Amino acid sequence: MKFSKNLMKAAVTIDKYALYVPKSGVFPKKFEVGSLASGVKKNGKLDLGIIVNTNKEAKSTASAVFTTNRFKAAPVLKSKQVLESNNFEGVNAIVVNSGCANSMTGDVGMADAEKMCELVNKKLNLKDQTLVMSTGVIGQKLQMDKIATGIENITFGSSYQDWLNVAKSICTTDTFPKLISSQFKLKSTGETYTLTGIAKGAGMICPNMATLLGYIVTDLPISSGGIKKILSFAGERSFNCISVDGDMSTNDTICMLANGAVNTTVITPESEDFEDVSANVTSFAQQLAQLVVRDGEGATKFVTVKVTKAKTFEDAKIIAETISNSSLVKTALYGEDANWGRILCAVGYSKLGDISALDESKLNVKFVATDDSTPKELPLLINGVPNLNVDENRASEILALNDLEIIVELNTGSETCNFWTCDLTHEYVTINGDYRS
Amino acid sequence: MKFSKNLMKAAVTIDKYALYVPKSGVFPKKFEVGSLASGVKKNGKLDLGIIVNTNKEAKSTASAVFTTNRFKAAPVLKSKQVLESNNFEGVNAIVVNSGCANSMTGDVGMADAEKMCELVNKKLNLKDQTLVMSTGVIGQKLQMDKIATGIENITFGSSYQDWLNVAKSICTTDTFPKLISSQFKLKSTGETYTLTGIAKGAGMICPNMATLLGYIVTDLPISSGGIKKILSFAGERSFNCISVDGDMSTNDTICMLANGAVNTTVITPESEDFEDVSANVTSFAQQLAQLVVRDGEGATKFVTVKVTKAKTFEDAKIIAETISNSSLVKTALYGEDANWGRILCAVGYSKLGDISALDESKLNVKFVATDDSTPKELPLLINGVPNLNVDENRASEILALNDLEIIVELNTGSETCNFWTCDLTHEYVTINGDYRS
Numbered sequence: 001m002k003f004s005k006n007l008m009k010a011a012v013t014i015d016k017y018a019l020y021v022p023k024s025g026v027f028p029k030k031f032e033v034g035s036l037a038s039g040v041k042k043n044g045k046l047d048l049g050i051i052v053n054t055n056k057e058a059k060s061t062a063s064a065v066f067t068t069n070r071f072k073a074a075p076v077l078k079s080k081q082v083l084e085s086n087n088f089e090g091v092n093a094i095v096v097n098s099g100c101a102n103s104m105t106g107d108v109g110m111a112d113a114e115k116m117c118e119l120v121n122k123k124l125n126l127k128d129q130t131l132v133m134s135t136g137v138i139g140q141k142l143q144m145d146k147i148a149t150g151i152e153n154i155t156f157g158s159s160y161q162d163w164l165n166v167a168k169s170i171c172t173t174d175t176f177p178k179l180i181s182s183q184f185k186l187k188s189t190g191e192t193y194t195l196t197g198i199a200k201g202a203g204m205i206c207p208n209m210a211t212l213l214g215y216i217v218t219d220l221p222i223s224s225g226g227i228k229k230i231l232s233f234a235g236e237r238s239f240n241c242i243s244v245d246g247d248m249s250t251n252d253t254i255c256m257l258a259n260g261a262v263n264t265t266v267i268t269p270e271s272e273d274f275e276d277v278s279a280n281v282t283s284f285a286q287q288l289a290q291l292v293v294r295d296g297e298g299a300t301k302f303v304t305v306k307v308t309k310a311k312t313f314e315d316a317k318i319i320a321e322t323i324s325n326s327s328l329v330k331t332a333l334y335g336e337d338a339n340w341g342r343i344l345c346a347v348g349y350s351k352l353g354d355i356s357a358l359d360e361s362k363l364n365v366k367f368v369a370t371d372d373s374t375p376k377e378l379p380l381l382i383n384g385v386p387n388l389n390v391d392e393n394r395a396s397e398i399l400a401l402n403d404l405e406i407i408v409e410l411n412t413g414s415e416t417c418n419f420w421t422c423d424l425t426h427e428y429v430t431i432n433g434d435y436r437s
Numbered sequence: 438m439k440f441s442k443n444l445m446k447a448a449v450t451i452d453k454y455a456l457y458v459p460k461s462g463v464f465p466k467k468f469e470v471g472s473l474a475s476g477v478k479k480n481g482k483l484d485l486g487i488i489v490n491t492n493k494e495a496k497s498t499a500s501a502v503f504t505t506n507r508f509k510a511a512p513v514l515k516s517k518q519v520l521e522s523n524n525f526e527g528v529n530a531i532v533v534n535s536g537c538a539n540s541m542t543g544d545v546g547m548a549d550a551e552k553m554c555e556l557v558n559k560k561l562n563l564k565d566q567t568l569v570m571s572t573g574v575i576g577q578k579l580q581m582d583k584i585a586t587g588i589e590n591i592t593f594g595s596s597y598q599d600w601l602n603v604a605k606s607i608c609t610t611d612t613f614p615k616l617i618s619s620q621f622k623l624k625s626t627g628e629t630y631t632l633t634g635i636a637k638g639a640g641m642i643c644p645n646m647a648t649l650l651g652y653i654v655t656d657l658p659i660s661s662g663g664i665k666k667i668l669s670f671a672g673e674r675s676f677n678c679i680s681v682d683g684d685m686s687t688n689d690t691i692c693m694l695a696n697g698a699v700n701t702t703v704i705t706p707e708s709e710d711f712e713d714v715s716a717n718v719t720s721f722a723q724q725l726a727q728l729v730v731r732d733g734e735g736a737t738k739f740v741t742v743k744v745t746k747a748k749t750f751e752d753a754k755i756i757a758e759t760i761s762n763s764s765l766v767k768t769a770l771y772g773e774d775a776n777w778g779r780i781l782c783a784v785g786y787s788k789l790g791d792i793s794a795l796d797e798s799k800l801n802v803k804f805v806a807t808d809d810s811t812p813k814e815l816p817l818l819i820n821g822v823p824n825l826n827v828d829e830n831r832a833s834e835i836l837a838l839n840d841l842e843i844i845v846e847l848n849t850g851s852e853t854c855n856f857w858t859c860d861l862t863h864e865y866v867t868i869n870g871d872y873r874s
Contacts, residue, residue, distance in 0.1 A: 070795055071785035104781065104823050138778035139823045250782060327764065327861070328869055335870030341575035344541065345687060348508035358507055386541050386576045424764075426866050432765055433772030 014300075014402060017176040020291055025160050025181040028194040028219035029261035030055035033162050035169035038150030040099035040136075040143050047099045048150040049169035051217065051257070052124055053092040058260035061224040062091040064131070065235040067211075067252035073103030073138075076251060078113040079131040086129065088224035091257065093130040094215060095120045096170050097147060098200070100136040101211070103250040112142040119151045133213050133253050135172055135200060163196065170200045170213055173431070178291040184280045186220075186273045189264040193220040195284050201244075201292030214239055214254040214288060220277065221260030223268040230278045231256045238285035241317065241419045243324040244296035256281075286418070293420045298427030301333050304370075304405040304420055311413035315357035319408060320419035322350040330424035338395035340365055340380035347408060359412055360384045368405035369398045377407070451737075451839060454613040457728055462597050462618040465631040465656035466698035467492035470599050472606035475587030477536040477573075477580050484536045485587040486606035488654065488694070489561055490529040495697035498661040499528040501568070502672040504648075504689035510540030510575075513688060515550040516568040523566065525661035528694065530567040531652060532557045533607050534584060535637070537573040538648070540687040549579040556588045570650050570690050572609055572637060600633065607637045607650055610868070615728040621717045623657075623710045626701040630657040632721050638681075638729030651676055651691040651725060657714065658697030660705040667715045668693045675722035678754065678856045680761040681733035693718075723855070730857045735864030738770050741807075741842040741857055748850035752794035756845060757856035759787040767861035775832035777802055777817035784845060796849055797821045805842035806835045814844070 035049035053060050064083055066076050083091065095116055102109045113132050120130040134142070156162070167177035178199040185192050199214035222230065231254070239254050260266065267277050294302050305323050310316035323329055326346040332339040343365055352358060365381040378394055379387050398404055472486035490497050501520055503513050520528065532553055539546045550569050557567040571579070593599070604614035615636040622629050636651035659667065668691070676691050697703065704714050731739050742760050747753035760766055763783040769776040780802055789795060802818040815831055816824050835841055 069782065069785035070787075070792075071781055071797060104778065106822060138781075139825075250785060327865075331866050331869035334866065337870070341541065344508055345506065345575075348506035348687060350507075355507075360508060385543055388576075424866060426863050428764075429768050429771065429861060429863050429866055432768035433774070 016294060020294060021176050022179060022181070025163060025179065025196070026183060026194055027158060027163055027181060027196050028217050028259070030219065030259055031217055032156035032158050033166040034154040034156040035165045036150055036154055038097070039146040040097060046165055046169035048097045048147065048154065049095070049166040050120060050151070050154055050156070051094045051166065051215070052156060053257065053259040055259040055261040057263060058221055059089050060092055060257060060259040061089050061222055061227045062131070062255065062257045063088060063224070063228040063231040064253060064255040065231060065239070067250060069250050069252070071104065071250045073101055073134060073251040074105060074109035074113040075102055075132040075134045076253060077110065078117060079133065079253065079255070082117065082128060082131055088228065091129050091131060092126050093120050093124055094133065094255065094257070095130055095151065096133040096135070096213065097142070098135045098170050098172055100134060100140050100142050101138050101251050102134040102142050103138045105139070105141055108141055112144055115144060116147060116151070119148055123151060131255060133251070135170060135211060135213055135251055138250065167198045170198065172200060173297060174200055174295055176295060178288065178295070180284070180288055180291070182284050186276060188273050191262055191264050193218060193262055195281065197284060197288040199288050199292055201295050211250070212239065212252045212292065216256045216281065216285060216288070218258050219261035220258055221262070221264060221266040222258040222277070223266050226268045226271070226274065227256055227258055229269050230281050233278055234282040234285040237282050238289040241320070241417065242289045242293045243321065243419065243421045244293060244299070290420050293422050296422035297431045298425040299422030300402070300425055301423040302403045302420065303333055303422065304418060305408070306405060306416065306418050307408045307410065308416045309413060310410045310415045310417070311354060311357045313415045313417055315352050315354055316410070316415050316417035317419070318352055319347055319350045319358070320417045322346045323406065323408070324419045324421035327424055330421065333399070334423035334425050336396065336399040338367065338380070338390070338392065338399055343406060343408070344381065357412055358410060362411035364409040364411065366407045367395060367398045368407055369401060370403040370405060371401060373397065453731060457615075457731060458613050459616060459618070462600060462616065462633070463620060463631055464595060464600055464618060464633050465654050465696070467656065467696055468633075468654050469593035469595050470603040471591040471593040472602045473587055473591055475534070476583040477534060483602055483606035485534050485584065485591065486532070486603040487557060487588070487591055487593070488531045488603065488652070489593060490694065490696040492696040492698040494700060495658055496526050497529055497694060497696045498526050498659055498664045499568070499692065499694045500525060500661070500665040500668040501690060501692040502668060502676070504687060506687050506689070508541065508687045510538055510571065510688040511542060511546035511550040512539055512569040512571045513690060514547065515554060516570065516690065516692070519554065519565060519568055525665065528566050528568060529563050530557050530561055531570065531692065531694070532567055532588065533570040533572070533650065534579070535572045535607050535609055537571060537577050537579050538575050538688050539571040539579050540575045542576070542578055545578055549581055552581060553584060553588070556585055560588060568692060570688070572607060572648060572650055572688055575687065604635045607635065609637065610734060611637055611732055613732060615725065615732070617721070617725055617728070619721050623713060625708070625710050628699055628701050630655060630699050632718065634721060634725040636725050636729055638732050648687070649676065649689045649729065653693045653718065653722060653725070655695050656698035657695055658699070658701060658703040659695040659714070660703050663705045663708070663711065664693055664695055666706050667718050670715055671719040671722040674719050675726040678757070678854065679726045679730045680758065680856065680858045681730060681736070727857050730859050733859035734868045735862040736859030737839070737862055738860040739840045739857065740770055740859065741855060742845070743842060743853065743855050744845045744847065745853045746850060747847045747852040747854065748791060748794045750852045750854055752789050752791055753847070753852050753854035754856070755789055756784055756787045756795070757854045759783045760843065760845070761856045761858035764861055767858065770836070771860035771862045773833065773836040775804065775817070775827070775829065775836055777823070780843060780845070781818065794849055795847060799848035801844070801846040801848065803844045804832060804835045805844055806838060807840040807842060808838060810834060
């Protein structure tokens with residue numbers, strides 16, 4: 001029976017830690033990090049981390065993208081306030097705890113978030129220059145005694161291990177820490193700059209474990225106007241283009257900090273290199289966001305949904321997101337079933353801003369292999385007409401891959417949205433069927 | 438371990454056929470029905486049905502609500518055209534086949550849908566007065582030879598068994614046929630009228646099996662303007678208020694036919710009884726729609742999500758729908774986990790038309806038992822503040838019920854939306870992981 005065979009195949013475990021956790025790394029100049037196990041997590045695991053900018057030569061700039069959920073957790077409200085009152089400049093530390101989200105905790109929660117910032121400011125001799133993030137269970141109060149002692153005892157360093165530990169300290173149900181680094185050169189300066197990104201996931205799919213956190217730090221000098229524009233563009237094309245189950249938490253925060261430790265001209269939206277920087281950060285943020293999907297709860301497949309030749313990015317994204325969130329598409333991927341009808345159905349019920357973005361008679365849908373096997377592309381729908389001669393064996397081969405692509409070509413314009421999703425598995429139901437106990 | 442126990446409990450099988458299929462019924466006057474196994478379904482099951490209005494004394498009226506999916510199947514397009522060209526009057530037959538959806542079948546599919554109508558018109562001596570519906574696999578052509586022979590051979594009757602067989606003939610992955618009848622009296626006439634409804638489900642969750650079909654027939658005389666208004670109101674509060682997995686098919690059709698066989702004054706939107714009729718039909722359509730949720734693929738729970746005291750019905754519905762479609766809420770229900778954080782999260786990311794519809798500080802959330810156990814209501818959130826003294830044992834008791842309610846009280850107005858959903862189970866993943874093979 002095809003079914004059992006497929007589900008067994010899909011259940012083969014991939015060693016994600018070995019595949020996705022780096023063994024070494026270069027990190028941006030003049031950042032230090034520290035972490036420890038404060039005791040909030042019962043299992044003695046790392047649960048508190050701080051990132052500090054130690055560059056005194058330039059004013060750092062920062063930007064953040066927060067959850068649009070109406071129920072924003074206290075640390076989200078506090079960090080927003082710190083960014084705004086500092087005019088997005090001179091923010092020099094980020095403190096993050098895991099194990100408790102400090103969400104739905106009312107005035108006490110707000111006071112606790114403020115206290116965390118205050119303690120870090122005091123420790124580092126800063127003046128309201130610290131952002132705070134929390135992730136963990138909703139509706140429980142922070143154990144502030146443990147957090148306070150933790151903040152007091154944290155020591156800093158800048159080695160690979162220090163960075164990896166900070167990445168570990170924000171994990172909740174993650175099966176591996178998410179840490180990446182990358183370097184790029186700018187034409188105008190000839191200098192090399194470094195980006196480091198840390199994220200935690202599993203999590204978007206798990207809003208009682210709140211939830212998706214990410215931060216990107218760099219030693220490139222960027223103006224506050226520039227960093228805002230760069231992060232907003234990158235966020236829209238990375239962390240806002242992933243789906244594990246479509247749920248959105250109360251604590252989601254993506255934040256970017258630039259300390260200008262490589263002392264070159266400040267990048268502004270008018271700079272000749274601006275588009276280049278923006279493209280670099282976007283591609284970097286996409287890599288970081290993809291790790292969250294790879295670690296989706298119960299996921300056995302990593303699927304790129306590409307909606308191409310669209311009139312606008314926005315409508316391309318709505319279609320890509322609708323496909324990526326469809327339980328039927330996701331279970332079909334799990335079952336390795338070439339069920340293109342479900343993909344088409346999802347395209348058809350996407351709530352487009354501009355209905356002319358979709359013309360059924362121009363639509364092409366393909367499965368695409370990500371390995372070296374051929375034919376690479378398998379057309380399922382051609383100009384709106386089902387490919388009745390589709391090679392089912394080849395379809396099965398492509399669907400058996402751990403990584404695959406679905407291309408939906410609208411042929412109504414020239415914009416593209418790439419979206420990343422995973423399959424919906426028995427393990428997902430098991431994990432989420434009883435998370436709290 | 439709480440988890441395994443709960444999931445075992447949830448897996449207890451309910452004999453839905455015994456519970457939800459009536460043993461007898463009264464049916465509207467002057468309708469006849471027929472069905473047979475045409476051979477399209479390979480297992481010799483009923484797969485073709487016709488409903489005929491035999492009342493010649495009055496002109497029937499009809500209305501339908503069709504899928505808003507951009508990819509509409511041929512029978513949807515054809516039925517829409519028949520209704521419009523007849524000005525929603527004098528439609529006297531509905532032919533339905535199951536096993537093949539005649540969707541994504543292009544011009545051939547359109548010709549086949551037309552042929553089905555033509556054959557029924559000819560058989561019954563009608564003049565373009567037949568609606569057509571199809572449900573089954575997408576992207577396959579109808580076996581018109583079998584359908585044609587079937588239509589030729591169908592015979593009609595009006596017994597309970599005839600009606601039950603028609604209900605059976607439209608089933609696909611349904612585990613029981615959905616047939617209900619109800620009678621009501623109108624004050625102004627003192628007469629008794631009958632409603633009969635047939636639906637097929639499983640299906641909304643299964644768009645490659647296209648999908649949700651429902652029809653309601655009555656012997657009450659209603660004007661074409663009246664029936665349109667009544668069905669649109671009822672549909673919005675019944676079939677559009679259910680969710681199995683949030684997917685919407687290419688063939689969804691709800692249709693209503695009134696033949697006026699009880700020869701009283703025609704009901705128009707101006708009639709004194711209009712609201713009464715509308716309320717009766719709405720409540721009837723809700724019962725029919727609920728059967729679809731009860732038969733949701735893999736479902737072990739039937740959950741009513743009530744959003745009350747809302748500014749508008751529309752925003753109440755958006756919130757109810759968002760909760761009902763959340764994979765996290767649905768897996769928590771399956772695991773019988775009182776995870777109110779997930780409900781709140783879904784409320785928070787609902788895409789409201791009017792953001793003032795939601796005021797966090799006025800929000801109450803409760804679980805409600807549907808049996809006689811007490812306390813009936815278990816408050817989880819009171820005026821936006823989590824109930825930290827929630828009785829977890831009582832929560833577990835309520836969540837162990839097969840039927841339960843979630844009440845979300847917005848306290849910003851006076852409108853209510855009731856939405857019906859089911860849990861997301863291992864069995865759902867199994868069924869949808871490999872439907873085609």
